[in-house]
Amino acid sequence: MNAIVSPSVKSELLHSAARGVLGAMAMTGVRRVTTDLGLVRKPPPERIATEGIPGLFARLAPEHPETLIELCHWGVGAVGGIGFRIFPAALRGRPWTAPAYGLAILAVFETAIAPGLGIAARDRTVSERLALAGDHLVYGIVLGGERKKA
Amino acid sequence: MRIEINKPEFLHDLCDYLSRHGFVAVRASLEQADVLVPDAGSDLAALLLLKARIRAWAATHPGIDVRVDQYA
Numbered sequence: 001m002n003a004i005v006s007p008s009v010k011s012e013l014l015h016s017a018a019r020g021v022l023g024a025m026a027m028t029g030v031r032r033v034t035t036d037l038g039l040v041r042k043p044p045p046e047r048i049a050t051e052g053i054p055g056l057f058a059r060l061a062p063e064h065p066e067t068l069i070e071l072c073h074w075g076v077g078a079v080g081g082i083g084f085r086i087f088p089a090a091l092r093g094r095p096w097t098a099p100a101y102g103l104a105i106l107a108v109f110e111t112a113i114a115p116g117l118g119i120a121a122r123d124r125t126v127s128e129r130l131a132l133a134g135d136h137l138v139y140g141i142v143l144g145g146e147r148k149k150a
Numbered sequence: 151m152r153i154e155i156n157k158p159e160f161l162h163d164l165c166d167y168l169s170r171h172g173f174v175a176v177r178a179s180l181e182q183a184d185v186l187v188p189d190a191g192s193d194l195a196a197l198l199l200l201k202a203r204i205r206a207w208a209a210t211h212p213g214i215d216v217r218v219d220q221y222a
Binding site: 046049050051054055057058059062063064065066069 | 191192194195197198199201202205206
C-alpha cells in the first residue's frame with residue numbers, strides 16, 4: 001500500500017474523507033429540521049435500516065440502532081468524500097461540481113440502492129424529494145469547500 | 151405498532167410466533183394486530199426488532215405480505 005499511495009495522496013484522501021463526514025453531519029442537521037417540519041417522513045439511512053436490512057441493524061445494535069445508523073451515514077459520507085477526491089482537480093474546482101455530486105449520490109440511492117434493498121421510493125412527496133435534494137446539496141457544498149485549496 | 155396481513159387466516163399463527171419471541175401481539179381485527187415490543191429501548195429499536203422477526207416468519211410463509219404501521 002505504501003508503495004502505491006504516497007503519503008501526500010493518503011493525506012489528501014483522509015482530508016476528503018473527513019470533509020465527507022462533516023458533510024454527512026451537516027446533512028443530519030438539515031434533516032433534524034426537515035423531519036421535524038414534516039417535510040421528510042423517514043430519511044434514507046433510516047429507511048435502509050428499517051425497510052432494507054432491519055435484521056442486521058437489530059442484531060448489531062439492538063440497544064442503540066440510532067447511533068449505528070448515524071455512524072453508517074457518516075461512513076457513507078466519508079466514502080463519498082474519497083470518491084469526490086478521485087475526480088480530476090479541474091472538475092473538482094468548478095463551483096457546481098460538488099453540489100451536483102451530492103445530488104448524484106441521492107440519484108444513485110433512489111435508482112439503484114433503494115430498489116435493490118426493496119425500498120419503495122416512489123411514495124415520496126414532492127416536498128420530501130426537494131428536502132432530500134436540499135440536504136444532499138448541503139453535503140456537496142461542505143465537500144466542495146476544499147476546492148479553493150486544491 | 152400495528153401489523154396488517156394480506157392473508158387473514160395466517161394472522162393467528164403470526165401472533166403466536168411473535169408471542170413466543172417475546173412480543174405482545176393482540177389481534178385487533180380480521181387482518182390486523184397490535185404489537186408491543188417490551189424490551190426495546192426506543193421506537194426505532196422496536197421497529198427493527200419487529201420487522202426482523204416478521205421477516206424471519208415470512209421467510210417460511212411465502213406469498214404472505216405483512217405491513218407494519220409504526221405510528222398506529
